[in-house]
Amino acid sequence: MATVQRLVIAIANQKGGVGKTTTAINLAAAFARKGKRVLLLDLDPQANSSISFLDPRAVERSVYELMMDGEAPVEESIYATPVENLHCVPARINLAKLEAKLVGDFDAPFRLKDRLEPFRKQYEVIVIDTPPTLGLITVNALVAATHVLIPIQSSYFALEGTDDLLETIEKVKARPNPNLELLGVLVTLHDKRTTLAREVHEQIRSVFGPKLFDTVITKSVRLEESPAYKESIFSFAPNSSGAIEYGKLCEEVISRV
Numbered sequence: 001m002a003t004v005q006r007l008v009i010a011i012a013n014q015k016g017g018v019g020k021t022t023t024a025i026n027l028a029a030a031f032a033r034k035g036k037r038v039l040l041l042d043l044d045p046q047a048n049s050s051i052s053f054l055d056p057r058a059v060e061r062s063v064y065e066l067m068m069d070g071e072a073p074v075e076e077s078i079y080a081t082p083v084e085n086l087h088c089v090p091a092r093i094n095l096a097k098l099e100a101k102l103v104g105d106f107d108a109p110f111r112l113k114d115r116l117e118p119f120r121k122q123y124e125v126i127v128i129d130t131p132p133t134l135g136l137i138t139v140n141a142l143v144a145a146t147h148v149l150i151p152i153q154s155s156y157f158a159l160e161g162t163d164d165l166l167e168t169i170e171k172v173k174a175r176p177n178p179n180l181e182l183l184g185v186l187v188t189l190h191d192k193r194t195t196l197a198r199e200v201h202e203q204i205r206s207v208f209g210p211k212l213f214d215t216v217i218t219k220s221v222r223l224e225e226s227p228a229y230k231e232s233i234f235s236f237a238p239n240s241s242g243a244i245e246y247g248k249l250c251e252e253v254i255s256r257v
Contacts, residue, residue, distance in 0.1 A: 006121070008116070008146045009125070009127050010144070010147070011023050012130045012169075013132070014164065018151045018153040019189055020129055023151050023188065024042075024128070025040065025049050025053070025129075026232055026246040029232030029234055030247055034250070035085060040081070040089070043091060043095070044130065047092055048129075049088070050090030054079055054081065062091055062092040064097075068101060098136075102136055109139050112144045113143050134168050139168070142180060143172060143177045147183035147257065148169060148181070150162070153189045158200050158204060184212065185208045185212050185213065186216075187212070187213070187216045190218045216245070217245050218242075218245065223240075223242040
């Protein structure tokens, strides 16, 4: 297997319901299954990535405290998950207040990157789940990341808003993070039985060309169910289409970096 070194992957799309969290938790778990030391960082106030592995009642310090309190030990915001090799910095609803707190601070776009820096060497892969906005929280993720992965739902409005996201990525590359790379575009929630889904897939391919992953994530009840049991798809339904597809995605990510 190719060597993976210090990847920080932001899963980003300002549209909701496109499979960001499903991709974040299962791509992180796929790397962990390969023996990589992985950190899943939840930047969405809805905290769905966190809830997928942790009991929210057990979370005392979250990513909000990590970013707001520069004096507190980073380790206090890191929690072990049931998945071997996978740790999580969880979110809580108070993260929704973060942007208002950071507005006007000269280091606002760099807050996450600065807080990650002292311990990022402890992890070979960091996966960041972002909120469905292009605000300051998502910008923090892009500034901290080495790569960005864009999930796009295989639906009629699939490409709506992607120009804004790509423009934001280019602005981040222009100044705060010139090394940021577009890792690829992932088609999610694909229903291969419908003509529309196949047509949308081809439309996405015509726009993104080689940046489109060969792997396609199909609609799957198992993928929807696994977080309720605090499991990744690999332990919950190891023979399911979701497990096979996210395993292939992990291999494809490795081949691209």
